[in-house]
Amino acid sequence: MKTPVFRGKLIEQILSRPEPVIVLDAPAGMGKSTLLGQIAERLDVTLHIAHTPPAEGDGIVLWDIPPYGTPAALPECYVTGRRRIVIAKRPDSELIGLARATAYQRVYSLDPEALLISENEARALFGADRAMEILRLTGGWPLIAFREGLIAGMEEFLMQEFLENVPNDELVDLKLLIAGAALPARQRNNLFPVASAGSDGTLHFRAEALAGVLDSALDAMIRLRLETPGNVKSIAEAYAHRGKVVEAISVFQRAGFHDDAFEQFNKAGGLFFLYFHGPAAFDQVLSGFPHSYAHQSEILVLSLGLQAVKRGDVSRARRLLLDRFGEQINDLEAVYDSRSAFSREFREFSFVLMIFEDHQFNEEMLARLFKLNAEFPGDEHLFRGSLYNSVLEFYIRRRQFTEAEDVAQRAMYHYEAAGSPMLCFYISLHQAMIGLLQGDNATARKHALRSAKSLAEVPFETPNDMRLQKLVDACIEYESGRAEPLARFLNSEIDEFTHGEIWPSLMEVTLHYGSQAMITHFSLVAARGFLDRWRVYQASNQAFQEMVNIREAVVLQHANRWTEASTRLKVVGLEIDRDRILADPDGLASLTDRDDIGLTLAWLRQILHEQPDLPQLERAIVALTGNLRVTDRQRLSLSIWQALIFKRRQDLTGARAVLLRLFEHSARLDSIAPLAEENVFLDELMGNKRISEFLAASSPARQVIRKLRDSGHMAPVSGIGSELSRRENKILVMISEGAANKSIAGMLGVSEATVKFHLGNVYRKLGCKTRQEAIGAARAAGIVN
Template structure:
């Protein structure tokens, strides 16, 4: 049997003829087989099908009335209500038939539901055989037209649009589009979506027909396009979208129809300035692009949203220009914006605070006071605005290394964001909390917050690839702290290019630079690490804070590669108030520094001085002052502690050296963090080469655990054995020749004769088993003594 041959529906016909009511109504959409069924009834009963807008005459036997789909039919025959005959009527749902309601009300009528006209398994098997029936049912959903006559319609999209979708409500049309997109739709009491959708056992609609999916999609698109040409139609379609949570479609429907005020109201209700955090960057861009610039310029909310869009794209100058064009030059005058006589709204001032972070602005205590005063202007349930104010404070506290206050600000922001049901913003707070743990050196706390961040990220209802990369980086850094370098190395090898073009706040940049450069230098090469930093330096050309962070990290990796002369040059080129001279002149100042970059720069200079002048009498008090600084992080404290232990060892005070190291190693074990120790392997290796120190540490199970992780991860290796065979002067000369220095230059820097330099070089060659300068450099690099 071919698809063009209709199956005689014997059981259905018998059920219709068995009804005792004088009226049997077949009301179903096009293609459900109503007309064919009437013809089959006519064949079975010897009747004739009456096709007209006028009813047939009732008499003996059964009358069959097939009402054409277009036009207005006459009422049911009055004689039907006096018991003068029986009639079976077939019509489409949109056709009004006078007398039908009355017939059902008085018990004269029975309805054959549209769903009963779908083919069941038995009928499909009888029509197409046991082998072909399952595939036919799966493809057609039992829709007779799709099962039997699909090949006869040349333009199915047009047929679906005019014969089916023109008769459904705007809400049902959007229901169908939502189903096609994979959404969930509750079944309505009376649905005209047959044959395309059927209610399941849970009274939710599910797609029924899989044939012509592309044609159906095209028909839906065309039908919606026609309806939004009128205000009422556009409003109905947009509200149906909004009811399904498809806010972007609701807004763009109003925009396409030219109803900008309605689109604006929807945008405001859907989050307004915070729209991006609920619907994603792509939706944010799409919606903002739909507002004409002349319209957007009149709205404070839209201008602020466009400025936020520019900030997130890294175009701060455009954001500033948007504000000035809309609000005047005072928008760029911080005293006017935040002063006691400010004419700007609290929402504008809150956004302007946010922009300060993007603008590389150095917050002061006065700034902080203004920020807290502004928070008081918002009601307690303005969760998004209040949460974002605390978020701005969080960035300030992280930069100032005021971690206790940062944690409190983070928790306040989290409380507001959770109340606002904003998982994207909750993710950012958890991410910052994990990052605080890493910066402090508390890997256990970082791991806990990273788990919460992953949970919130899973709840985000849109795709956000760069935030997924942020989570990947965070988790890789946590693994790196515990001694597993592979996840971070893999991330840096495969994801860093895409990651570097996303939006990253200053505090997140810091830990990206820290871990990325350390891993690149340790597991790839010095050249790879410098390339990594240069990429970020170019990307953030205008950000002074960022340039400082990059330069500090570059100096550190040069030091770790034993390129000390080059590191000193890099530090001098920074031309900042904190330098070698200022540290030597006022060591006590180290105890009172609070700014992140000031602390970072002072510590890297201390490191340089330690290498160049390890016997300097003032080194111990300088390091003691640094350790007394309450603003340095735990991981920085570990590093300074190793330097101080190194000084104790050189002063032959092994008791203090090993006691200090034991405390550091036990702290590292407690916090689950070895990366701060790994970064100090230049000094740590020499300390561990001392048998009395290494045996003392090995007596502690916690310290043994850390030592094992350092060795397993390659941070404590055989290089220390080679290094221990060389004197300090020989080591220094080896570093200098690896940096390309000639004998004459080395003699000048060390204050000795060229003959003395040659004598030391001879000892280096002998101890390394080499015959030439180049062989010595290659051997030293292979052993990890130089970079």
């Protein structure tokens, strides 16, 4: 060790003090003994090193008190001030008599900061180039500043010389400082010189070079302390006091104090722990409870169920409940009876689980749920908000958007009162999805901005929620004509996305936008592959399977694969079919179920392509348009179909009026995707010069038309498709699906000779000689996929 003989100014300061007792009270490695040695050399006196006090002398006496022992009392001659003494000691060495001398104002205690190497000293010792770096790494602690290469072997030293007598709460502080936490300083702390209080009142880590070895020493010391049961609680409480709940619970769990760990878990949110501490913390804490212990606790079983739901494994969540509570949980009458033996917390979670299972509810069940909400006190914001959140999903499924918006606002009130930005994020995201389902892209964007703001306020990493936000943002961009963000999401994020928590309403949005983007910007194969992925994900959910089948039929229609689409529609396991629609078109006004309405729309699109002149078709479209459960987005499709019927009846005035209202409405809502999804029929309408020129006179309509064409959703004004008649186009689509002339004649209600006549016109207009050449030309032009 290089002796710092340069400390002459500090020696002068010490020797010039008028107090008879000078105390150098500082931790190990601060250079106290070296400094006393320099003073002894300067004064030519003997340095006394012992636990016993030095003999009384005529001049100044130097006493260096060694560690690991109890020093004798300070002699009376120094207490009374008859003799002078300089004492070097550690803070944990209690010297009897020193307090009395202090009370008599005969003691000067040197500020330990004065023993740190100053900038000027560092420059003199290490040179200007290295001085600042050494001070940054060591905080000026002489022990490590002067001993290059010593740090790696200091773990044992730090444990014995520095950490041995550090209180449990300060050991915890050091651990957190090394982890990068900025901690409020305690009134008492022995962390100097490793850490010190800054001007802002918080503790800051000083000796950066020690971080790794000190962290290892702290781990070893804490493990050693935890072998004594009395230390477990104080260490855990120190973590909890600093807001480190996960660490506090883990301390209890490692020591086998599971009741204390569970108590801390409940204090930190219990069932709602996830929303305040994040998924990683939630997983870590739950994994620390033994299975046998967790199985006995209702709260822990429900928490494990929530964990399974968040991972997208709803069936596991159901199995956890069955294992803990038995088969009676499947008896909804018993669970939600007014005299139910099940706790209100269980009943709420059971409802949440049924929402994820896309369970069908009736109004009576909904009334029971609102009664359940009344069982929670008004200030139980988390439980009340969560019930409203779950009912929100129910209303979205039922297309009761006014009621959905009401419960969304109620849930938001409770979540804001509970101070949970993560739960507020979910509500805003639901509201954004309602906007998308309604075709109101402007409102969806407004709520998506709010959800992004809430997500930014979440104090922990939550990757799946970030993907939810990214998906909704991409869908909003897709609505306004920008497909690239959604295509990028589907390419890079979808694998991780399918393994997380996905609510039924989000599944619906994902299926709709994902399959539409795939068929429009990639291929039919890509779109069907996308849907098949979701079939596997929800293999046991029959309602979800029907939703996927309906979407596949719509995708096939979009690709002009009408025969396959009809086949797919026929296997959907719902009561709605072509015959029922045509037998009672007016009855469509009373449909209430989401999937019944979705299937009806798909069948109407199919009928419009195959038999557009059926008199029941317009009645069905009008009836469904008046259905209060049909979304505004779906009404946009119905309006296009109505306009097409007008056009085919040569009622161009009616067609133009419908389309003008439709296009101006789309411009106002910044939403063109619903129009793009009807491109098969919209191309025919816009191919009429009198219609397209009429719409082009309106600035908002012109803006929508430009967006549709720029984004590839609408065919250009010219092209081979525009050269073919409607019947020729239809025959071209049929032969591309493999239909023979006889089959085509039967479907169109004409003779085979007529079919051959139309085929001849198709070949001539496309410049082809064979059926295969015509199909190839049609695919190259995008008429069929």
